[in-house]
Each structure stands twice: as structure tokens, then as C-alpha cells.
Amino acid sequence: MGAKGLRQLVLRSDALEVLDISTATDLQTLEVVAPNLRVVRVSMCFLFQHVVPAGSGNDAVAMDDNKLVRIAAPKLEEIRSMDNFRAKPSDLDIHDLxxxxxxxxxxxxxxxxxxxxxxxxxxxxxxxxxxxxxxxxxxxxxxxxxxxxxxxxxxxxxxxxxxxxxxxxxxxxxxxxxxxxxxxxxxxxxxxxxxxxxxxxxxxxxxxxxxxxxxxxxxxxxxxxxxxxxxxxxxxxxxxxxxxxxxxxxxxxxxxxxxxxxxxxxxx
Structure with a gap:
């Protein structure tokens, strides 16, 4: 899935079982709520993440105050390539691993x-x-x-x-x-x-x-x-x-x- 220019992606789906996102270099936030999701792959994303102070008025995401990735998937079995982007563990909120x-x-x-x-x-x-x-x-x-x-x-x-x-x-x-x-x-x-x-x-x-x-x-x-x-x-x-x-x-x-x-x- 290429997603040039996509800044925010919110997915809420009961049917979703496999999620594969790659080369979404402009992506700033990803939020997924999928009770049947089993496999997730995030690769080469958030590469152009802007670091701005909170309250600056800039429309970019303030990394200090926001999670890059939020995933609620109680049936998650496999994580593929959750790397290759500008992130640190505190930027990730993955429920129940x-x-x-x-x-x-x-x-x-x-x-x-x-x-x-x-x-x-x-x-x-x-x-x-x-x-x-x-x-x-x-x-x-x-x-x-x-x-x-x-x-x-x-x-x-x-x-x-x-x-x-x-x-x-x-x-x-x-x-x-x-x-x-x-x-x-x-x-x-x-x-x-x-x-x-x-x-x-x-x-x-x-x-x-x-x-x-x-x-x-x-x-x-x-x-x-x-x-x-x-x-x-x-x-x-x-x-x-x-x-x-x-x-x-x-x-x-x-x-x-x-x-x-x-x-x-x-x-x-």
C-alpha cells in the first residue's frame, strides 16, 4: 500500500485480518481498531515525520504529545517489520502483545x-x-x-x-x-x-x-x-x-x- 501525501489513517473494522502498510512516508499517525486483526506490517512509514513543539499551531503532529501508532487488536498473532521509520517505543501504543x-x-x-x-x-x-x-x-x-x-x-x-x-x-x-x-x-x-x-x-x-x-x-x-x-x-x-x-x-x-x-x- 503506497500512500504518498497521506497524513492520518484511522481504520476501524471487524472484518480486517491482515494489514500491510508500506512506503507511506508522509504518514503522521496510524490508528487501528480491529478485533479480528491477526497480522500487521508497517514498513518504511513516517519517514518525513515533522517534529514540532506542542501548541505551536503547526498542522504537523507533535511527536512528544502524540503516538505515531495506536493498535487495538486482541487477536494479533504476527508483527512484521514494525521498524524502518522514525519512531521509538514511546511512540507506539499496541494493546496487549x-x-x-x-x-x-x-x-x-x-x-x-x-x-x-x-x-x-x-x-x-x-x-x-x-x-x-x-x-x-x-x-x-x-x-x-x-x-x-x-x-x-x-x-x-x-x-x-x-x-x-x-x-x-x-x-x-x-x-x-x-x-x-x-x-x-x-x-x-x-x-x-x-x-x-x-x-x-x-x-x-x-x-x-x-x-x-x-x-x-x-x-x-x-x-x-x-x-x-x-x-x-x-x-x-x-x-x-x-x-x-x-x-x-x-x-x-x-x-x-x-x-x-x-x-x-x-x-x-
Whole structure:
């Protein structure tokens, strides 16, 4: 659904089961009330969102006082690509995420074991306790610096972070990761998935990214490689498919660790 020039979209429907909105770059607010909605995809939207102070008289939406997305869908089962727009978790109001079973095309931006607290992908993972399958775009996101109101969050911290206990299958696509970052990021994610039975990993473009620098990692993070491999217990893992590994020592450490602990076969 392309929607150039559309500023506000309000949908109220008992019949709606699948909602797919993409490339609505001028969209400023989305409100959906759909009791039978099962699948929602929002991609490449809100890209031209205007940030204006409340009460300014401007007809644009004041992001500080309004939600970009409001969804009331008690039967929601799958969220696809709820990212790629200028949003932070506080801009989203999605009622009752406990029924969500699949997160597809989820963008997760990690710096080793850390992510920004405004990362929508990480927020969805934490807020969907019943999720069983995740399809992840794992990214590094080497922007210049943190915003004034941003903080870094340790994905592996035991304080307030319950395991993704119902997560059984995960497909990871990773690209543009500097050297060492991918394995540290992947390990931190796996440390939260103790009941995983199937894992698929595809990597690319690591050679180019290995020469890049990241302000967040270089200036703010001092322990980004401090991932205790011994704490990654994947006792339910039955199937592993790995594509794109270059044979670097850190990559093989991740593979050999899983092979030694569980004896499954990897396809590289």
C-alpha cells in the first residue's frame, strides 16, 4: 500500500485480518481498531515525520504529545517489520502483545551485548512474552552518537530481563558488522533463548564493515566483548543452518562451542 501525501489513517473494522502498510512516508499517525486483526506490517512509514513543539499551531503532529501508532487488536498473532521509520517505543501504543507468536523482519541493532533503549526491535522482543518464532535483521547501526535522551541497555543483564522462554525457532540475517561485533552480538542474543530448537544464520558484508568505526563502541562501551560463552545453554537445539561465515577465529568459536555442547550438525 503506497500512500504518498497521506497524513492520518484511522481504520476501524471487524472484518480486517491482515494489514500491510508500506512506503507511506508522509504518514503522521496510524490508528487501528480491529478485533479480528491477526497480522500487521508497517514498513518504511513516517519517514518525513515533522517534529514540532506542542501548541505551536503547526498542522504537523507533535511527536512528544502524540503516538505515531495506536493498535487495538486482541487477536494479533504476527508483527512484521514494525521498524524502518522514525519512531521509538514511546511512540507506539499496541494493546496487549501477549498473544503475538511471530515477529518477522524484525530489525535488532546491537553493539555487542548492548542496544539503544529506543530500539523498537528490542522493545518488541521484550514485550511479546509468547513469541515462538523470530525472523531477525541483526544490524550494528554505527550512527555517530547517542541522542541526548538515549541510553544503552545490556541485553544479557539478569536484572528485569526474563528469558525468551517460548522462543523455539529463529532466523538471523546479519550484515555490515565490524570485526568481532557479530559474534558478541549473536552470543548476547542467544543467551536469552534457552529453549531454542532451530537456528538459521546468514551473514554478509563483514569484510567491508570490518574497516568501519563506531562512536558508541569506541567511546562509550568498554566491555562489549565480555560475553560468557559458558552461560549460553541451548540444550533444546536440534537444527543449525549457518551460511556466509568466513572462517575467522571468532566465528569458529561460536560454531565449535555449539557443536561441542550439543552435537548438532551445522551447514556452513
Amino acid at each position: 501477549t498473544g503475538v507468536r511471530r515477529l518477522t523482519d524484525l530489525s535488532l541493532r546491537l553493539h555487542g551485548k548492548y542496544h539503544r533503549d529506543m530500539d523498537v526491535g528490542a522493545w518488541l522482543l521484550e514485550k511479546c512474552p509468547g513469541v515462538e518464532h523470530v525472523d531477525v535483521w541483526l544490524e550494528h547501526d554505527a550512527r555517530c552518537e547517542l541522542a541526548a535522551d538515549e541510553q544503552l541497555v545490556d541485553l544479557t543483564s539478569s536484572e528485569g530481563n526474563a528469558p525468551f522462554a517460548k522462543l523455539r525457532t529463529m532466523a538471523v540475517r546479519a550484515h555490515f558488522f565490524p570485526k568481532h561485533h557479530f559474534v558478541a552480538s549473536m552470543s548476547s542474543l542467544l543467551s536469552r533463548c534457552p529453549n531454542l530448537s532451530s537456528l538459521s544464520v546468514k551473514t554478509s558484508s563483514t569484510e567491508v564493515a570490518s574497516r568501519s568505526r563506531c562512536f558508541v563502541c569506541d567511546a562509550l562501551i568498554t566491555d562489549r566483548w565480555a560475553i560468557d560463552q559458558g552461560k549460553i545453554a541451548l540444550e533444546s537445539l536440534e537444527e543449525v543452518n549457518i551460511n556466509g561465515f568466513s572462517g575467522r577465529d571468532e566465528e569458529m568459536q561460536l560454531v565449535s562451542g555449539k557443536e561441542k555442547d550439543h552435537g548438532e550438525e551445522e551447514t556452513c
